Amino acid sequence: MSLADYLAARTAAAQPAPVGPPDTPDTPAQNPVYQAKPAQTLGCTPDTPETPPERTKQTAPDVCVRACADCAHRLPYATCSQPVAAGLREHFGIVWPPEGHAATCPAYSAKPQAPKSWNHAPASDAELATMAQRCERFERLGLPDHEAGRMADTLLLRDRDGDDRRLCLECRHLRGRPGAWRCHAPGGMREPLVATLQRCPSWGEA
16 A cells, blocks of 8 residues: 555544435425416405495484584673673683583573574564654663664563573663673672673663
């Protein structure tokens, strides 16, 4: 044995034996066994019928939502003309009802709906006579003639609408002059809202 053969045999004996399965041969670039096939068409289930609306939504009963803006007692500046009856305070005064108070207000009264033709008919003789009496009274209380006429027109339309509200100017408990009105009724308003239609428990025909 030559020296080269001896060294080669020693080197091969010194190398560790391979561990694990032998390497698999590389997959050829094109597999001769595999054949491409078209994918199967996905099947779609038929559309289910829509659920009838009456089964998806139950009709709720009509609920009457009340608001102070729709109440006949609401004054131009969003105050209440009947704070005692509404349970807002024990004595008359300027009160702004809290939000949502109308839902449980014992004094709530919806504004009357006027007929469509209430302001078109001319005043009758009886209505003109009543307006003249009212203008005379309002002028005696210190209102200028144009303001007295405007109040008389307001009351004419109120009477035609069947509205049961009244003006302090029509009440016998009103005293004073413009800018210094006073109500002399027991428990009356300290500063009457003279030109505002309202329902006052102390109101009395003049």
